[in-house]
Amino acid sequence: MVNSDIVICLFFDFYIAQPAGKFPGRFYSNPTQNIMDQKVNIFDTTLRDGEQVPGCGLNKKEKVIIAKALEKLGVDVIEAGFPISSPGDFESVTAIADSVSDPTVCALSRAVEKDIECAAEALTKAKKPRIHTGLGTSDQHIFTKLRSTREKVLERGVAAVKLAKKYVEDVEFYAEDAGRTDNEYLATIIEAVIAAGATVVNIPDTTGYCLPEEYGQKIKYLVDNVKGIDRVTISTHCHNDLGLATANSIAGVQNGARQIECTINGCGERAGNTSLEEVVMIMRKHRWLPFTTGIQTRQLFPISRLVSETMGMPVQPNKAIVGANAFAHSSGIHQDGVIKNRENYEIIDPHEVGVDESSIVLTARSGRAALNFRIEKLGVEIPDSEKDAVYAKFLELADRIKLVQDDDLKELLQTHLQPSI
Numbered sequence: 001m002v003n004s005d006i007v008i009c010l011f012f013d014f015y016i017a018q019p020a021g022k023f024p025g026r027f028y029s030n031p032t033q034n035i036m037d038q039k040v041n042i043f044d045t046t047l048r049d050g051e052q053v054p055g056c057g058l059n060k061k062e063k064v065i066i067a068k069a070l071e072k073l074g075v076d077v078i079e080a081g082f083p084i085s086s087p088g089d090f091e092s093v094t095a096i097a098d099s100v101s102d103p104t105v106c107a108l109s110r111a112v113e114k115d116i117e118c119a120a121e122a123l124t125k126a127k128k129p130r131i132h133t134g135l136g137t138s139d140q141h142i143f144t145k146l147r148s149t150r151e152k153v154l155e156r157g158v159a160a161v162k163l164a165k166k167y168v169e170d171v172e173f174y175a176e177d178a179g180r181t182d183n184e185y186l187a188t189i190i191e192a193v194i195a196a197g198a199t200v201v202n203i204p205d206t207t208g209y210c211l212p213e214e215y216g217q218k219i220k221y222l223v224d225n226v227k228g229i230d231r232v233t234i235s236t237h238c239h240n241d242l243g244l245a246t247a248n249s250i251a252g253v254q255n256g257a258r259q260i261e262c263t264i265n266g267c268g269e270r271a272g273n274t275s276l277e278e279v280v281m282i283m284r285k286h287r288w289l290p291f292t293t294g295i296q297t298r299q300l301f302p303i304s305r306l307v308s309e310t311m312g313m314p315v316q317p318n319k320a321i322v323g324a325n326a327f328a329h330s331s332g333i334h335q336d337g338v339i340k341n342r343e344n345y346e347i348i349d350p351h352e353v354g355v356d357e358s359s360i361v362l363t364a365r366s367g368r369a370a371l372n373f374r375i376e377k378l379g380v381e382i383p384d385s386e387k388d389a390v391y392a393k394f395l396e397l398a399d400r401i402k403l404v405q406d407d408d409l410k411e412l413l414q415t416h417l418q419p420s421i
């Protein structure tokens, strides 16, 4: 079995820059995919990279529940685990392979013979199996982690792909720390693994180091310089150490990538992975981008909460798309605007992502429009002559308790208006 020191995090980098439409659908490994298709495959790695959050490990039963929810969400690929890492992870991959039908089920391995054989065995029951294998390609990883040479790393990568290919048709190669890998060498090794049979090439910004333009240019460099790149799918795999994982992933897609590796809630070790919900909604809301996904967006909020509760990892309240405050308005000016027309301050209809409705939060920053809105929601009518006095009482209360809930408001109204309600 494998030690904790092989917990793997993939690194990529790529980048944006070119207007969408520059690449009229050249980048596919799936021969059934229409050449003009701009579909971006969503590769969810919540159960592999995401689960590496310290203290948030999942058992087999929990992983199967989340895998089924991911299938309902419409992801294209589920990375189910790293089978050689432990007997429990092997069993989880096996159980997931047997539990879902539509998505490809992917298992991670190092470029090591026993890892690849173990991954293949765990995927035996998968209807659409994929082995994900690779190794570090940056000089940092080659010289100080692998203690090897560029030539030997290339040979290992090619050998790993050829071995995986004996077991499954669909083989993804990852160039760990591609974000810090010299582009010329990266192109050389990517061309070699494509010739060896890789169907997907993963360009990880493992350390979350790249700027979006830099990452996009890296993808474009591969598109322009690698023989055979038009026969495979280029994948992004970005980490969020500098808060750029989402931006880098979109930059990669704009420059030719057609798979994004991501996790629910952006979970993952350190600062986490690219957030699935963020990249999906960016491509959905920016209609000028020609990209589509198969994601059922109304499942985004429910699966966010499922993953959060199962992992015991709270979602930060201001998290984009799925945070508790993502559709909550508390300042008086914003509340007045949203009550008049939701689109004054919201670019996403909360129903689109499975949230019931926007919320008007009552604090000392709230105005009369918000207070009256919430009072009406309670089904209470107050005479116009009382409204100033009720508002003044409300501000006193809000200064004292910070957040005024429905029960607080009812008590205030009962006290002030008794016995009229």
Ligand SMILES: [Zn+2]
Pocket (backbone or CB within 6 Å): 008, 009, 010, 011, 049, 206, 237, 239, 273
């Ligand atoms: Zn990673």
